[in-house]
Amino acid sequence: MREDLADLYVQSRATAPSDPYRRPSRRQFLNRLTVDMRRPGFAMVIAETDGLRGCAFGFPVGSDGSWWLSFDGALPRNVEQLTVSANVFEFADILIPPHPHDPDLARRVQERLLTDHQASLGVTLVDRADRPTLAALRSWGWLEIGEFRRPAGTITFRALVLPFWDRTTARLAGLVTIPGGGGPSGA
Template structure:
């Protein structure tokens, strides 16, 4: 495989790449052909919502076409993101969110054939290094949080458990929140 280059995209460039990013998302998560279109719409909605936030940032891995990307945005100062926190929000997370110093990693994906080459780590590090935040946060679906590859990456990249959010549906799975201090 050829060399993979990373580059930042503005929100307007991300909009131009939206269809390619949706293709990348489907391929990265292995959407079966019959479900690819069904999975595409929620991703495009999520991308549109994230890119509309102030401070949105996206890093694209390009190896003759998109092979991975990571994007995120600063958490809103009103702490609305943590309103469904199960239990007390950790003090550091609450204080840094109110101060506008938390960056949310919304998505990190790499095509299966390009995994285990350090591309995910490069995307992760490049995105977070440009955030200017003191703390990064990520919310993972319970199944994602338990996957062996995600657990290994999360640990080696310095993410620690901060708590859980209330399930979207009663009795449903609780999304997990992880944080990582950012060096300044």
């Protein structure tokens, strides 16, 4: 199924020729997927009907807080508390090509992973130059909370969170509440 997932990656990351952002190649995606699949707790949700329509995958964030070591600035206290209580799930990737007949597909696959892992918060990192992905994530309810600066790299990442309010007992200080959270729908 790796090649089908790579096809889905290419479809979901299509950009206009004028977009200056250079996306990782199909081969780089497959290499990253191979590494991610070996991480403890790796999980993937696949949506398909007559073919592969979308997927999301990732793994639980460790409660030791090491995931946040390169976070630039003060981490919101409630994000830190959810991390320590092992209620955070990292979305390594969300592959959803535009589906005019199913605009809620992204929400459903994300909620399914959060529900399956009993997580209250999803987290992800996006290259700050990747404007199309940032726009898509914002439209799906993700909120930016700051930046990650990797000491060895030159890329600055935007840190985004997806609160899953049905499982979150405390609202995240300083973040916008997302209306209509709702429970999971089957993906």
